[in-house]
Amino acid sequence: MYDALVVEGLTKVFAKPAVDHLNLTVRAGELYALLGPNGAGKTTTLRMVAGLLKPTSGSIKVFGVDALADPSAAKQMIAWAPDEPMLYDKLTPMEYLEFVSGLWGVDPKEGRARAEALLRLLGLWDQRDQRCEAFSRGMKQKAALAGALIHEPKMLILDEPLTGLDAAVSRQVKDLLQERVRGGATVILTTHILEVAERMADRIGIIQAGRLLAEGTLTELRERAGERDGTLEDVFLELTGEAEAAPT
Amino acid sequence: MIGRPGSTIWLLGHEIRLSWRGLIGGRRGRVRLIVLGVIGVMFAVAGVPIALALRGFSMPVNPLSVLAADAACVVIFTLMVSQTLAGAADALYARGDLDLLFSSPLDPRKTLTVRFAALAGSAFTAFALLVSPLMIPLAIFGHWRWLALFPALGALSLAASGTGLALAVALFALIGPRRTRAVAQILAAIIGAAFFLTSQTRTLLGARSATLWTQVADAADNPNLRLPTLAAWPLRAVTGDPLPLAAMLIVGAAIFMGVTAWLSRRFAADAASAQGADTGRRRVARGVAGAFTGGVFASTLIKEFRLLARDIALLAQVLLRVLYLLPVTFLLLRNATGHQSFALPGGAAAITFMSGQVAASLTWITVSAEEAPELLQCAPAASATVRNAKLLAGLAPLALLLSIPLGVIIVAAPLTGLAATAGAAAAATAAGLINAWYPTPGKRSDFLRRRRSGSLLTGLALFFVSLLIAAATALAAVGLFWALIPAVLAGAALLALRRSPAKIAEALAAQS
Numbered sequence: 191m192y193d194a195l196v197v198e199g200l201t202k203v204f205a206k207p208a209v210d211h212l213n214l215t216v217r218a219g220e221l222y223a224l225l226g227p228n229g230a231g232k233t234t235t236l237r238m239v240a241g242l243l244k245p246t247s248g249s250i251k252v253f254g255v256d257a258l259a260d261p262s263a264a265k266q267m268i269a270w271a272p273d274e275p276m277l278y279d280k281l282t283p284m285e286y287l288e289f290v291s292g293l294w295g296v297d298p299k300e301g302r303a304r305a306e307a308l309l310r311l312l313g314l315w316d317q318r319d320q321r322c323e324a325f326s327r328g329m330k331q332k333a334a335l336a337g338a339l340i341h342e343p344k345m346l347i348l349d350e351p352l353t354g355l356d357a358a359v360s361r362q363v364k365d366l367l368q369e370r371v372r373g374g375a376t377v378i379l380t381t382h383i384l385e386v387a388e389r390m391a392d393r394i395g396i397i398q399a400g401r402l403l404a405e406g407t408l409t410e411l412r413e414r415a416g417e418r419d420g421t422l423e424d425v426f427l428e429l430t431g432e433a434e435a436a437p438t
Numbered sequence: 439m440i441g442r443p444g445s446t447i448w449l450l451g452h453e454i455r456l457s458w459r460g461l462i463g464g465r466r467g468r469v470r471l472i473v474l475g476v477i478g479v480m481f482a483v484a485g486v487p488i489a490l491a492l493r494g495f496s497m498p499v500n501p502l503s504v505l506a507a508d509a510a511c512v513v514i515f516t517l518m519v520s521q522t523l524a525g526a527a528d529a530l531y532a533r534g535d536l537d538l539l540f541s542s543p544l545d546p547r548k549t550l551t552v553r554f555a556a557l558a559g560s561a562f563t564a565f566a567l568l569v570s571p572l573m574i575p576l577a578i579f580g581h582w583r584w585l586a587l588f589p590a591l592g593a594l595s596l597a598a599s600g601t602g603l604a605l606a607v608a609l610f611a612l613i614g615p616r617r618t619r620a621v622a623q624i625l626a627a628i629i630g631a632a633f634f635l636t637s638q639t640r641t642l643l644g645a646r647s648a649t650l651w652t653q654v655a656d657a658a659d660n661p662n663l664r665l666p667t668l669a670a671w672p673l674r675a676v677t678g679d680p681l682p683l684a685a686m687l688i689v690g691a692a693i694f695m696g697v698t699a700w701l702s703r704r705f706a707a708d709a710a711s712a713q714g715a716d717t718g719r720r721r722v723a724r725g726v727a728g729a730f731t732g733g734v735f736a737s738t739l740i741k742e743f744r745l746l747a748r749d750i751a752l753l754a755q756v757l758l759r760v761l762y763l764l765p766v767t768f769l770l771l772r773n774a775t776g777h778q779s780f781a782l783p784g785g786a787a788a789i790t791f792m793s794g795q796v797a798a799s800l801t802w803i804t805v806s807a808e809e810a811p812e813l814l815q816c817a818p819a820a821s822a823t824v825r826n827a828k829l830l831a832g833l834a835p836l837a838l839l840l841s842i843p844l845g846v847i848i849v850a851a852p853l854t855g856l857a858a859t860a861g862a863a864a865a866a867t868a869a870g871l872i873n874a875w876y877p878t879p880g881k882r883s884d885f886l887r888r889r890r891s892g893s894l895l896t897g898l899a900l901f902f903v904s905l906l907i908a909a910a911t912a913l914a915a916v917g918l919f920w921a922l923i924p925a926v927l928a929g930a931a932l933l934a935l936r937r938s939p940a941k942i943a944e945a946l947a948a949q950s
Contacts, residue, residue: 240816244947265818276810280748281741288730292737293817298730305730321748337813 193251194218194345194376200238200248202400208234210400211248216393218253218344221367221377223387223394227430231400232380233272236347239378240270253344266294269343273350275334279323283314283333286322287340294341301340308336312362328359335363339370346370348379352386364390388422396429404429444544446552453556474567481571489575497677499670501663507673514591515598518561520626522602525557547702554698558599565591583678590676590683593690600690600697607701624750734819735827742804742831752882756799782851783912786858789844790911793836794865794904801832801870807882821939829870836866854915861911864925868903868932872896875937877946899935903928 195216202209209231216222226232237243239250241261250257250264257264278286284305291301309315312332317325322333331351338346346367352360367377368390381387387394388408395405404414408425412418415428441447497503566588577585609618657663671682731737746753805828808814814824840862848855876896906928913921937945 242812242815262818262820265816268816270812270816272812276813278741278745278809280745285741285744289737289741290813290817292731292734293814293819295734295818296730301730 192218194220194253195239195378196249196251197235197239198249200235200250201246202231202234202238202243203246207400209238209245212397212400212402214395214402214405216376216378218376219371219374220392221371221379221390223391224378224380224397225384225387225394225426226380226397226403230397232397233349234400235397236270236349236378236380240268240347241265242270267344269338269341269346271334271338271346271348271351273353275330276337277322277330277334280321282317282319282321283309283336284318286333286337290337290340296341304340304342305336308339311366312336327354328356331355331363332359335366339366343375345376345378348377350381351379352381352383384422384426394422396426398430446548449544449549449552450555453552454559457556457560478567478571482575485572485575486579488572489579489581492576492581493579495581497673499673501657501665502659504665504670504673505657507676508669511594511672514565515594516629518565518595518598519602519605520629521561521564522557522599523605524622524626525560526554526603526606526622550702551698554599554603554694554702557602558595558694561598562592562595565595584676586678586683587676590672590686593675593683593686596690596694600693600695603701604697621750734817734823738824738827739831742828743834745809746800746803746831746835749882752803756796756803782854783857783915786854786861786915787908787912789840789858790861790865791904791908793840793862794869794900794907797833797836797866798869798873798900800836801829801873802878803882804828804832805870805873806877806879808879809882811879821943825874825939829867829874832873833866833870837863853917857911857915861907861914864910864928865904865907868907868928869900871932872899872903872935875935875942877942879946899931903931903935906931 193215195214197212197214200209200212200214201207212231212235214235224232224235234243238245239252239257241257241264245258252264253267255263255267278289281289287305287308288301291298291305296304306315309318312335314329314332314336317329322330325333331354335351338348348367351363351367355363364386367379371377371392379387391408393405393407394411396403396411404411406414408422411422411425411429412420415425417424417428420428440451441449569587569591573585573587606618606622609621613621671685675682675686731740805825808828814821844855844859844862847858873896876899878896906924910921910923910925910928913924
């Protein structure tokens, strides 16, 4: 298995370091969950990988491509889906997918076929000609996810993809992500819902104060935390030193 | 805050406080107050000599003064109605506190009545502030009875608010709550433009035509004119005659209270449906669904065209500025056919300057008011391609709008027409480029606010570059080679302002 993402010495300083010499490796075809307390630097890290923020220092390689030297080539392989859907209220989902296809240079015929397949899969086909302004949060999230998948990215980066979704939509999104991973795509996601990471992730990385605290499979993390039968929540709290702070 | 919590006075205080903070709030609040103060002082300085000149003047009650007062009342009333109409839709849509107020144990009718009173208050305040610098010196120098203009304005604002509210409810019923706001804004724009165009009838139709005021004067000169007694009441009211003034106040209050009482219950229901409409109503898009083009430029262009075409309210705001080009165009045409060549360069320059201003608005919408900037940033598309598509999308509607009048001018006066066309194209492109080099990200809904608080540098740059190109156009329109000087200066200014994509990205990152 080769590496999909290699991050070395990645640093981003705002008023103080948000990401501090972070080293991270994500293997191709795995679902990697990046966890951490609020303000740990998860979103900043992912935004740098997606090309939305320029690092203060460090390197980012996406499938061997230097994302800082050749951002366009790296972006071609990446899809970024933030917690707030990147949508246009006055466009329909079909028009939105048409636009995103154009941005990523998808062949028009292929783009149309993929858009139809995605909208049907996500249950938005009947709403394909309705403007997104009338959509619920879940529908918007699904439309944005369709946009992230329309160019069949090799790496899908999702920031809190399940925030605010009901159980049915949440399940649909999880199934879709796992299906993509089975199809060979790499998925990196952040979440505060630790059960999701526990059930879905092949490997989990925990960062705190901009640095990687621990990384591995759930079993490896349990061993490291000395919580052999513990849940991911127990492991997380133990590793981040919040166990004592949490109410019993 | 004054009054018992939950009382009408208390609620009114809440509304006034929100309005006041809206006026003085933000970084620009203090500047706004200072500007208002300076304008007030300037008006007052002009008001004192006028008041002194009118010291011994007694207002005659003759057909001319009566008709002038009646016409002024109609104009003010109509402007107040349009203001209230837009304000009613805003009060029910834009302010996010209706859910809070309606979920409280307060009677929704009371909440709405107070809000409607605040609308009447804002209509009154706008006109009262306008006349105060003149009326106060007039009162000080002997015409204290003319202070009756203020209660008369109050009566007009009450009547106009009642009418505006009734219209708003009618629009709710006719076209649904969603579109009411857009239509209200369009109506307000059209009414404003209509008054402007009416005041320009002499420009539009020639010297033999008459403005609204000259028509009033002509009508007053008619010896056969017999005005009913009531026609003189507005004039008598504003000059302090108690009976007409009381009648105006009673009628105004009756209209407002009657309409408010009748509509409050219904408005509460409509407002509730309006709040939910954003998520409840389904709008089917027109056009070819799934017109996949496969290119960054074409996709961006189509996307921007769609977004522009679907934001009626925003287009109406821009359209209003284009309407102001009409008198200039008519002036040009009239002078071109009448061989009054001295007016041609001025008209061509005016068209050029206004094109730059309108293009600045349109390109701000397409370039800076991007709803999903991160989507574009994380796409493997060249930022220059996206920017060019956005600029073209912003400039195309202006080109379309100007093509017919400019075409007609080219036929009537070829040199002027060609100069105006080249000038308008240059000014519009320059405005677009400045917007692209100095983007000020914002929401489309912030369009009007941005114009008030946009970057000073961008505003000045847009103004001076448009001015230089307009000067070049004026000189070119009469075939003078001196046109090259302002043209070269404008080009030099643009070169100095130019920013690389990397610099633009840096500036945007610093703003975020």
